[in-house]
Amino acid sequence: MQMPVPNAGVLSRKDQIVSRLAAVLPPDALMSDIAETRAYECDALTAYRCPPLAVVLPSTTEEVAAVLKVCHELGVPVVPRGSGTSLAGGALPTADCVILGVARMTQVIETNYPDRYIRVQTGRTNLSVTGAVEADGFFYAPDPSSQLACAIAGNIAMNSGGAHCLKYGVTTNNLLGVTLVTMDGTVMEIGGAHMDAGGLDLLGVICGSEGQLGVVTEATLRILPKPEGARPVLMGYDSSEVAGQVVTDIIKAGILPVAIEFMDRPCIEATEAFAKAGYPICEALLIVEVEGSPAEIDAQLALIMDIARRHNPVELREAKDAAEAGRIWLGRKSAFGAMGQINDYMCLDGTIPVSALPYVLRRIGEMSKEYGLGVGNVFHAGDGNMHPLILFDANKPGDLELCEAFGADILRLCVEVGGCLTGEHGVGIEKRDLMHVQFAPADLEAQMAVKDVFDPAWLLNAAKVFPLDSSAPRRAA
C-alpha cells in the first residue's frame, strides 16, 4: 500500500511543532518520543504501520481547536483517531502527521429522555453510550461488532452500521447534531437536538467523511426505548439460492426483522469446530431476529417459520427462551474468532443487491479455487452487506499480497453487480485505490470539492479515501 512521501520540511521542524503544541496543551496530553508514539502506529488494519510525528490527546473542544490552529498555521498534517479499531486503516498515521486522539473525551454532557437524545464527547465508546441510558430503558441503536471498544468519533467518521440496521438504520440515521472543529480551528455547531434543519445537510456529508472534513468533538445522538423483547430463529438450507429466496419472501411478506444474518458452509464449519454452537453443517444458514412483546414475537416468528418451511430447510430451530436465543447467536458472534483460529484473515465489507447473492457467492467460490485461498462468508443478508473473510498466512511471503488481490477482485465483483466497495467499514487506505472501479473522475472530483471547502490545504487525513493519483494535485498544493 503506497503512502505519500512525508513532508521533509515538516519532519525537520519537529521540535518547533512540538513546542508550539506543548504551549496549548497540558503536559500529559502530548507525546513525541518514539517509545510513546509507536503505540499509535496503526489501527486494526495491522498490516500497515507508521509512527506519527507526535500524538495529542486533548480533553476539550477548546484544546482540539487550539491544536488544529497550530497545525494549520505550521502546515502540519493531522490524522484524527477514535479508538483505533478501523479495519480500513482510517487512522493510519504518516510520519509527518500529528495524531489527534479523542480517547480522553468520554463525558456524557446531557441526557434528555423526554426528547430522547444524549449528548456526549465523541471519545466515548459506542457501548457505553447505551450503558449511560439503559438503566432507564433506552439504547443507542447502531451496534458495530467492535462496539465495546470503538468510539463515537470513529462511528461518525465511518458512518458505522451493525447487525440491527435493517430496522434502526446506521450512524447517520441516528445522529442529530455535532460540534465540528475545522482544520483552521473554527468551532461550529451543526444540527442539534431538533430534527431536519433547513439549509444544506452538512451533517449528512460530515457523517462518513472519514475524518477528512473536521474533527467532531461532541455529538447529539438519538436514543430509543428498548423493545420489550427479541428472539431469533435459525434455519439451514442446502443452497444459498434457496436461503436468498427465503430472505426475499420474508421481506415481501411485510415483516421487518431487526436482523437477518447469513453464514456459508466454510464459515459454519469453522464456527462449529471453534464454538460448538450446534449449527447444522449445510450450505447456508440464516439467523432471523424479531422484536416486540412475547405475543408479537410469537406471531412474527410463526409467519417466518411458515415461509422457512415452504423452502424445505435442513434445520429449523426457534428460540423459546433467552438460553436458546443465546445458543443461536453464539456461533454467529464467534464467527470472526473462529476464522481467526484457522488462519490470519482479511475481512471485506462490500455490499450487493440482495438479488445478486447466489451469483456473487458462486463467483467467490470459484475465485477462492483460482487464488488457492479459503474464504468464508458471514453477512447482513437483509441489506446485502457482505463480510467475506479471506484466509491467508501472514508469515508466508507473498500471501498478504495474494489475499489483497483476491479481496480487490471480490470488491470489483460487488461493484459489477450494482453494489459498492464498502458498506460499513469505510474506504480508508484499504479500498482507496479501488475507488476508480466505482466512481468516474467527475464523481470523485465532486467529492474532493467538498473537502476543498472544509479543508482547503488538505491537511486532515488527506492520504485516505481518494486514490493518491486523484488527490495528488490537491495534496501538493
Added chain:
Amino acid sequence: MTPQNEEELARMVAEADGPLRIVGGGTRPIGRSTGAALSLAGMAGITLYEPGALTLVAKAGTPLAEVQARLAAENQRLAFEPMDHRALLGTSGEPTIGGMVAANVSGPRRISVGACRDFMLGVRFVDGAGHIIKNGGRVMKNVTGYDLVKLLTGSYGTLGVLTEVSLKVLPDVETQAALVLDGLDDVTAVSAMAAAMSSPFEVTGAAHDPAAGRTLLRLEGFAASVAYRAQALAGVLAPFGTVTVLDDPAQGAAIWAAIRDVTAFAGQTGCVWRLSVKASDAPALVAKSGARAVIYDWAGGLVWLLADGDLRARLADFAGHATLIRGQADVPVFQPEPAPVAALSAGLRAKFDPRGIFNPGIMG
C-alpha cells in the same frame, strides 16, 4: 427547456447564459426563485424496482403518484410519508419524486422511521458546470466515499439538477389505529406525546391540534400487534386523561393525511411557518409566536404556524429552524445560519454551481 435525457440536460446547463429555475411538478414553489424554467418532465419513469430488496430507482421527473401506485401493488410504501403541498400552497400539478427529494419532504412518520434523506440510497445529478455526477447507489449500506446523496437531498436544486434517485422502500402495514386524548393544553400534550414515544410500543405518529383540542398517537402493523399495543399504550397515557381508540384504518388514514398536508391552514390567508425544534421547547415558543393557528407534529418537534411578519424575531434566540413555507414576510425563507456554517454552505454552492445559476434566491 425540457431536456429528454441526462446528456441533453448537461449540455443545456453548460450552455445556459443566465439563471435557471428547476421545475419538477411545480407543486412546491417555496422561496423566490427566478430564471428560465428548466423542467424535468421529459425525464420520467421507474428504472428499477426490486420489492424483495426494498429498492426503487426512478428518474427525477417521475410523478410521485406513479411511484406510490407501483409500490402499493406490491404492498410497499415510502415510509417517510411525503407531504403533499398542493392544498397548503394552493398549487396544482403532479408532485414528482425529484421535487420530493430536492425539498427533503417527509410527513408524520418521520418521527419514527426517519426523513426522506434517511431513505435515500443514491442520486445522479448535473452540476452547475454541466458535469454528470453519481453518488451512492442502489444498495442499503454504502459508505464508499462522501455522502453527497444527503447533501443533495433538501438542497432545493441549488447544488445540482437531480436526474435520478434511488430509495429504500418498506413494507406497507396491515392496519393502523389511533389513540386520542381530548382537551389537553399544549404543555401536557407534548408531555403525553413524549411518554408515548418513550414507550416500547412503536408509535409512528404523534400530533396535537390545539384548535380541535385533540392529541393523536398512531400505531401500525399486524392487526393483533396493533390491538395489543393500543391497549398497552392506553395504559401509558392514562395519567394524561381519557383515552379513546380509533380503530377504523380508513378514518385514521384520512386524519393523518390531513395532519401531513396541514390542510387546516389551506383556506386561510397569511404566512405559514414550519418550525423544527426540540419538542419540549415547542409550547413556550408557540406561546410567544403570536400565531393565529398551530399544529404540532413529530411529538412537538415540528410545529406549523400561521403567523404573519417576522416570526424569528418574536421567537428571539431559539435552538432550531423556522422556514417560511408560504407568504411574503420580507425575511429569508430559510433560517439564517451562524457565520462559520453559512461560509461552508456558500463554499459548497460555489463549488457545485460556480456561476450561481441554479435556483438563485432560494437558499442564498
